[in-house]
Amino acid sequence: MVKEAEQITDDVAELVASAHRVAVLTGAGISAESGVPTFREAQTGLWERFSAEDLATVEAFENDPALVWTWYRWRQSLIQAVEPNPGHSALADWQAQLRARQGELSIVTQNVDDLHERAGAEVLGHLHGSIFTHRCVECAEPAELPAPQYNGFEPPSDSEQPPACLACAHGVLRPNVVWFGEMLPAEAFEDASAAIRSADLVLVVGTSGIVQPAASLPLLAMERRTPLVEVNPEPTELTEVMDYSLRGPSGTLLAQMVQASR
Ligand code: OAD
Numbered sequence: 001m002v003k004e005a006e007q008i009t010d011d012v013a014e015l016v017a018s019a020h021r022v023a024v025l026t027g028a029g030i031s032a033e034s035g036v037p038t039f040r041e042a043q044t045g046l047w048e049r050f051s052a053e054d055l056a057t058v059e060a061f062e063n064d065p066a067l068v069w070t071w072y073r074w075r076q077s078l079i080q081a082v083e084p085n086p087g088h089s090a091l092a093d094w095q096a097q098l099r100a101r102q103g104e105l106s107i108v109t110q111n112v113d114d115l116h117e118r119a120g121a122e123v124l125g126h127l128h129g130s131i132f133t134h135r136c137v138e139c140a141e142p143a144e145l146p147a148p149q150y151n152g153f154e155p156p157s158d159s160e161q162p163p164a165c166l167a168c169a170h171g172v173l174r175p176n177v178v179w180f181g182e183m184l185p186a187e188a189f190e191d192a193s194a195a196i197r198s199a200d201l202v203l204v205v206g207t208s209g210i211v212q213p214a215a216s217l218p219l220l221a222m223e224r225r226t227p228l229v230e231v232n233p234e235p236t237e238l239t240e241v242m243d244y245s246l247r248g249p250s251g252t253l254l255a256q257m258v259q260a261s262r
């Protein structure tokens with residue numbers, strides 16, 4: 001039976017204080033307080049008629065490469081223009097603390113941003129890839145691109161075509177993210193599963209728990225009866241498998257947890 005609270009409770013503080021190996025699955029919600037919209041928020045500008053999920057498919061890219069390419073390049077600009085928030089910093093601090101005691105805090109993220117890293121944390125796996133790297137749709141050769149020049153805070157009025165691949169001259173470039181229907185990077189998923197299996201506490205932060213297979217990872221903890229704690233202002237698809245569901249923003253709640261871990 002899940003216990004819900006708006007602040008970290010004594011039970012959760014005890015779990016945090018005694019945890020030596022912590023695994024954390026993060027989603028778009030942890031970056032929301034930095035100003036990166038989550039996937040299920042309404043879009044503006046060129047993409048007003050689309051949900052973020054409509055744009056995250058191979059079919060969408062094939063139907064309108066410029067629309068999808070511009071969305072990812074613009075989102076890349078937005079991510080570059082914002083800063084990590086106290087939630088990212090709390091996880092980085094907690095990771096450093098546990099490592100100093102020969103423990104570990106493993107971060108597995110569905111986010112394609114680099115805000116965990118910029119807060120000073122090491123990320124074990126980016127399950128859905130990275131928005132900062134690109135590859136050819138035909139030959140898969142990685143390609144380096146200059147940073148996009150959009151104002152990340154205002155959607156552009158025109159879209160741009162994806163550049164041609166200079167390696168094979170047949171394909172165009174696409175972002176190195178995982179789209180719906182595509183396989184997750186196997187190593188990241190295996191590392192994530194291993195970290196969750198060996199954890200003595202698992203946190204699920206800022207994810208709606210809708211997108212598989214990432215959303216199945218917390219079930220590995222449930223099978224082993226490892227304590228599971230959710231941090232999210234709203235109930236999610238995963239709430240019912242949690243031991244505790246902390247209802248609030250990750251910036252505040254993760255900062256409280258790091259305090260309790262000291
Ligand atoms: P979603 O947009 O589905 O969910 C974001 C979650 O963050 C929601 O449950 C919100 O309640 C929560 N949230 C909002 N503000 C928060 C805050 N300040 N602190 C904590 N939580 C907050 O994002 P994801 O679950 O990450 O995949 O979505 C999963 C995947 O679906 C994404 O990686 C992406 C998307 O389509 C692909 O593109 C393949």
